[in-house]
Amino acid sequence: MRQIKHPTIEQVELTDIMYALAxxxxxxxxxxxxxxxxxxxxxxxNLNRPKSSMSHHFKILRSAGLVETLIExxxxxxxxxxxxxxxxxxxVLSAVLKAATKD
Amino acid sequence: MRQIKHPTIEQVELTDIMYALAxxxxxxxxxxxxxxxxxxxxxxxNLNRPKSSMSHHFKILRSAGLVETLIExxxxxxxxxxxxxxxxxxxVLSAVLKAATKD
DNA sequence: TCTATAGTTCTATTATATTCGAACAATAGT
DNA sequence: ACTATTGTTCGAATATAATAGAACTATAGA
Numbered sequence: 716m717r718q719i720k721h722p723t724i725e726q727v728e729l730t731d732i733m734y735a736l737a738x739x740x741x742x743x744x745x746x747x748x749x750x751x752x753x754x755x756x757x758x759x760x761n762l763n764r765p766k767s768s769m770s771h772h773f774k775i776l777r778s779a780g781l782v783e784t785l786i787e788x789x790x791x792x793x794x795x796x797x798x799x800x801x802x803x804x805x806x807v808l809s810a811v812l813k814a815a816t817k818d
Numbered sequence: 819m820r821q822i823k824h825p826t827i828e829q830v831e832l833t834d835i836m837y838a839l840a841x842x843x844x845x846x847x848x849x850x851x852x853x854x855x856x857x858x859x860x861x862x863x864n865l866n867r868p869k870s871s872m873s874h875h876f877k878i879l880r881s882a883g884l885v886e887t888l889i890e891x892x893x894x895x896x897x898x899x900x901x902x903x904x905x906x907x908x909x910v911l912s913a914v915l916k917a918a919t920k921d
Numbered sequence: 922t923c924t925a926t927a928g929t930t931c932t933a934t935t936a937t938a939t940t941c942g943a944a945c946a947a948t949a950g951t
Numbered sequence: 952a953c954t955a956t957t958g959t960t961c962g963a964a965t966a967t968a969a970t971a972g973a974a975c976t977a978t979a980g981a
Contacts (some may be wrong), residue, residue, distance in 0.1 A: 717977085719929095729845075729914070729917050729918055730839075730840055730841070730842055730845060733836050733837075733839045733840035733845070733914070734836075734840035736833075736836045737833055737836035737837035737840045738833070738968095738969085739833055740969090742832075742833060742836070756927080756928095757927075757928065758926095758927070758928085764970085764971085765970075765971050765972075766927080766928060766929085766971090767928090767929080767930080767931095767970080767971055767972075767973090768969075768970055768971060769928085770928060770929055770930080771929095771968095771969075771970080771971095772969090773928090773929095774929085775968095786928095786977085786978090788926095788927090788977090788978055788979065789925090789926055789927045789928080789977070789978050789979065790926090790927060790928085790978095791927070791928060791929090803917075804913070804914075804917040805913065805916070805917070806909050806912070806913030806916070806917075807910075807913040807914055807917050809909070809913075810907070810908065810909030810910040810912075810913050811832070811836070811907075811910055813908070813909070814832050814906075814907040814908070814909075814910050815832055820947085822959095841938095841939090843939095859957080859958090860957075860958060861956095861957070861958085867940085867941085868940075868941050868942075869941090869957080869958060869959085870940080870941055870942075870943090870958090870959080870960080870961095871939075871940055871941060872958085873958060873959055873960080874938095874939075874940080874941090874959095875939095876958090876959095877959085878938095889947085889948090889957095889958090891947090891948055891949065891956095891957085892947070892948050892949065892955090892956055892957045892958075893948095893956090893957060893958085894957070894958060894959090
């Protein structure tokens with residue numbers, strides 16, 4: 716069961732995170748993962764876009780260090796790397812999540 | 819003395835701010851303004867780039883609601899809209915600034 | 922082995938951003 | 952009025968990103 720490679724938290728740059736969160740679709744994915752508080756498959760995050768588009772956004776979220784994807788069978792289980800990101804960039808992701816969900 | 823138009827803080831979107839801060843040059847400008855703690859002219863923010871490039875980045879920072887530019891004579895005095903941005907998106911900009919300057 | 926499912930990768934298209942020289946605009950000083 | 956200074960705007964080249972259909976991969980189950 717080959718797994719996807721992720722960057723270590725040390726390798727993650729702040730501007731990567733900013734860039735990843737600057738796209739409304741990706742911010743929405745991050746919000747849904749945060750609100751779910753558990754692993755979600757790509758299919759459970761339905762934003763009415765083709766699979767290839769969603770896959771593209773997940774790839775960017777992964778390379779930014781925001782999302783971890785574990786392969787379980789045919790499904791890809793996604794979760795937010797909240798604690799890790801918070802420990803490297805304290806307050807950044809949590810403040811963005813609060814700001815994005817406060818309405 | 820005609821002044822530049824800025825968005826009100828209500829008009830500013832979170833993704834605009836994320837987008838503006840995702841560019842290393844613009845993040846650097848924001849950091850310099852924060853560290854200066856006072857108004858700086860474009861010329862004082864020397865990142866070794868042509869005027870037209872810097873002007874472009876300032877325009878994006880302004881439209882994102884991050885920077886206010888007041889024209890005084892031939893100079894354009896720039897300042898961070900830190901308090902306003904903090905009040906609309908608490909913790910976001912301050913956390914980014916801390917994360918970006920902590921090394 | 923055949924089929925269905927879940928996502929990725931490939932490829933091309935289109936859209937958006939960055940960069941920067943050159944021309945321009947506004948002001949200040951002489 | 953002329954000149955220098957400061958920064959913007961224009962325009963064009965280049966680079967990067969978003970979108971999505973089609974082909975592909977990997978696993979699970981019958």
